[in-house]
Amino acid sequence: MSAVRWYGPRDLRVEAVATPRPSAGEVLVRVERVGLCGSDLEEYREGPVSIPPDAIPLTLGHEVVGTVVACPGEEVAVGTRVIPDVVVGCRHCWWCDRNQEGLCPDLPVRGQQQDGGLAEYMLADARTTVVVPPAVELDVAAFAEPCAVAVRALRKAGDLTGAVVCIYGAGTVGLSVAQAALSSSAAAVVAVDPVASRRRLASDFGAIACSPDEAVTVIRDLTDGRGADVVLECAGVPQAPAAVELSRRGATIVLVGFRADRLVLPWLDVVLGERHLIGSAAHLWDEDVTAAVAMLARGTFNPRPLHTTTMPLTETPAAFQHLDQDPTVLKILIRP
Ligand SMILES: [Zn+2]
Ligand SMILES: [Zn+2]
Known part of the structure; x- marks a missing residue:
């Protein structure tokens, strides 16, 4: 089968590799769509960020939808369309024992530390594949993984009733x-982004959209100068101090974006302002991915405006170049 493998920064190769064989407890998924995400772009630009040296060359791809073509244990019927969960966990640490695979210190994720879905076929755990209802279109279902990240982050933010929410x-x-x-x-809901086309999308959805320069004024005007009740930082660590600055005393700040970087935070504003800083990483299959699929099926999430284009597997290196050079590109889906 064909797979897109990461060899080094800006060195992705479409190669022929052996089709994996599922063992007990696994399914073989024929991949139908794979979304390219910001963390894939980081690996492309300046990796290895989270790829272990002994896993190179690695098949990227963690936003996957596909159809089960083999399942030795018969847990999932052949022909079922699924979201294969990519957060695997080591299966034997203190956290994995408690269904908190996302906190596993080894945190193996398919497409980041193990081979992922930028290929014709991929392996997944039968236990954690989430079934996609037949009425959900393929290009919509392909957004389940990033939507599951959003579901988890919002859960960490708690009750939003009456709140002024800032999304950075x-x-x-x-x-x-x-x-x-x-x-x-x-x-x-205030969405802050430097890219005009993204602000336009946010306001089409009903948010108040502004650039980072305008954010302090916009939020102060909305809150009598207090600051936002909840801030969700979805841009990455360099912007995290802005998340503190935009929040009110006693606010909740959920950090979703990240980089492998150190950062100076305004500690005094966190301590004396009793702000709650919460990290949110990835998702769990049975809570977040299941909720994301249900919300995509109901239309609570409408990812169609975020879908820039779909390209064949062989053009994945060109797709990464496109992502790298054009900040207006949102989601490119790959069709193996
Ligand atoms: Zn991703
Ligand atoms: Zn573990």
Whole structure:
């Protein structure tokens, strides 16, 4: 089968590799769509960021939808369309024993530390594949993974009733967070992004959109100068201090975006302002991915405006060049 393998920065190769064989407890999925995400772009630009040296060359791809073509244990019927969960976990640590695979210190993720879905076929765990209802279109189902990241982040933020919610960074995850927040009983949702086309999308969804330069004024005007009740940082660590600055005393700040970087935070504002800083990483299959699929099926998440284009597997290196050079590109889906 063909697979897109990462050899080094800007060195992706479409190669012929052996089709994997599922063992007990696994399924073989024929991949139908794979989304390219910001973390894939980081690996492309300056990796290895989270690829272990002994896993190179690695098949990227963690936003996958496909159809089960083999399942030795018969847990999932052949022909079922699924989201194969990519957060695997080591299966034997303190956290994995408690169904908290996302906190596993080894955190093997398919497409990041193990071979993923930028290929014709991929392996997944039968236990954690989430079934996609037949009525959900393929190009919609392909957004389940980033939507699951948004679901988890919002859960960490807690009850949004009456809240002024600020979303810092309006990429795929930020815009998904915005849609879910807008369908809640939040008083206002503000999306902050430097890219005009992303702000336009956010305001089409019903958010108040502004650039980073305008954010302080916009949020102060909305809150009598207090700051946002909830801030979801979806841009990455360099912007995290802005998330503190935009929040009110006693606010909740959920950090979703990240880079492998150190950062100076305004500690005094966190401590004396009793702000709650919460990290949110990835998702769990039975809570977040299941919820994301249900919200995509109901239309709470409408990812169609985020879908830039679909390209064949052989053109994946060109797709990464496109992502690298054009900040207006949101989601490219690959069709193996
Ligand atoms: Zn991703
Ligand atoms: Zn573990």
